[in-house]
Amino acid sequence: MNDSDIFKVVQTLVGYTKDSYNMSLRDQIKDLLPIETASGYYLSNKVEFYDPIQDQVFYRNYKYNDEKTRLNSLEYINGRIDYYNRLCDDEFKKSGSIYDLIDPLPLWGVRVSLSSSILNYKTKPNTDVNKPTVRILNHEFLYKCALKLNSEDFTKRFNKMVYVYLNKLTGGKKLLVDNTLYKPIIEYEDWFMSTGQDLHEINALTTGLRGMKTSDSPVAFTSDEKIKKIHTIYSLRANPNHRKWYSSPVEAQIISLIENGMIDGFVKDCMFKNVNKINIKKLAYKLKCSDKTAKKFIIKHASYLLEQ
Structure with missing residues (x-):
C-alpha cells in the first residue's frame, strides 16, 4: 500500500464521505482512532439487492471461504446495481420520478471496530449512539492480509501502519495541541501502551506477509465477538435501510x-x-x-x- 491508499483508509476510519457536510475532513481526522478488532465481512454467505424500480430482489449465495464464488456473486449484484443506477436517470427523464442511487458493494471488505478514545471522554465511540463504531475497509491488499492474519495480529499491524503514516506526515516536527494530528498520534501511542505492546517491535502491514504462516482463524473467516452474541448473521445487502427488508x-x-x-x-x-x-x-x-x-x-x- 502506498501513502495515497493509506490516506483513503484514514478517510474511511473517520467516516468521511463526499457528502460529509457537517464537518471538514480536517476536523474529522482530529478524531481518528485506532481499531480494536477486525473480523470478516462476508460471513453471511448471501448477498442481496432490492431494485425499487423493478420491485425485485436479486440475490446470490456463495461460500465466504471460496474466493471464486464470493467474487462472482458480488460482481453479479454490482452489475444489477449498475443497471438500476442507469435506470434511475431514465425514469427521471421519462416521468420525473426520483430514485436514490446505490453504491456498489465492496469487493474487498474487512469489518473493523474502533477503539475507545482516551481524550474525548464525553464522546467515546462505544457509548455515543450518534457515532457508528464499525467501519468497512475496502482494499485488496488489506483483504489479502485478512485472509492470512488472525484478528490480534491484523489489528496491531494495521494500527502500526497507520501510526507510521501519521508520523511520516509530521515530518518529525513537534506538534501543538491544535495541530490536526496531535490527538490521533496520542491515541495510537496509548493504544499500544494500554495493550502492553512495544510499537517499535511490531511490523506494519505494509512490510508484507511473505513467508508468514496462515493463521487457523484468519480475520476474513472470523466473526466479531459482539456479533456472536446476537446469534444471527444478516445477509449482505446493497441497500440495507430500505423498508422492503x-x-x-x-x-x-x-x-x-x-x-x-x-x-x-x-x-x-x-x-x-x-x-x-x-x-x-x-x-x-x-x-x-x-x-x-x-x-x-x-x-x-x-x-x-x-x-x-
Whole structure:
C-alpha cells in the first residue's frame, strides 16, 4: 500500500464521505482512532439487492471461504446495481420520478471496530449512539492480509501502519495541541501502551506477509465477538435501510444499530438505575413504539441485552 491508499483508509476510519457536510475532513481526522478488532465481512454467505424500480430482489449465495464464488456473486449484484443506477436517470427523464442511487458493494471488505478514545471522554465511540463504531475497509491488499492474519495480529499491524503514516506526515516536527494530528498520534501511542505492546517491535502491514504462516482463524473467516452474541448473521445487502427488508421501521432501526456497533450505547440510558437491566418502557419510548414491540425485536435480534 502506498501513502495515497493509506490516506483513503484514514478517510474511511473517520467516516468521511463526499457528502460529509457537517464537518471538514480536517476536523474529522482530529478524531481518528485506532481499531480494536477486525473480523470478516462476508460471513453471511448471501448477498442481496432490492431494485425499487423493478420491485425485485436479486440475490446470490456463495461460500465466504471460496474466493471464486464470493467474487462472482458480488460482481453479479454490482452489475444489477449498475443497471438500476442507469435506470434511475431514465425514469427521471421519462416521468420525473426520483430514485436514490446505490453504491456498489465492496469487493474487498474487512469489518473493523474502533477503539475507545482516551481524550474525548464525553464522546467515546462505544457509548455515543450518534457515532457508528464499525467501519468497512475496502482494499485488496488489506483483504489479502485478512485472509492470512488472525484478528490480534491484523489489528496491531494495521494500527502500526497507520501510526507510521501519521508520523511520516509530521515530518518529525513537534506538534501543538491544535495541530490536526496531535490527538490521533496520542491515541495510537496509548493504544499500544494500554495493550502492553512495544510499537517499535511490531511490523506494519505494509512490510508484507511473505513467508508468514496462515493463521487457523484468519480475520476474513472470523466473526466479531459482539456479533456472536446476537446469534444471527444478516445477509449482505446493497441497500440495507430500505423498508422492503423489514416488518417495521423499529426493526430496521435496531438492526442498523447492531450492524454499526451502536446498540449497546443506544440502550445505555434505558437501564434501571440500581439494576443492570433494560427498562423496556424507557426503550420503547426511545424507539417510539409499544413496550411489546420493543421487547419483541430486542429478543429477536439482540437477546443478550436482556440476559445481562
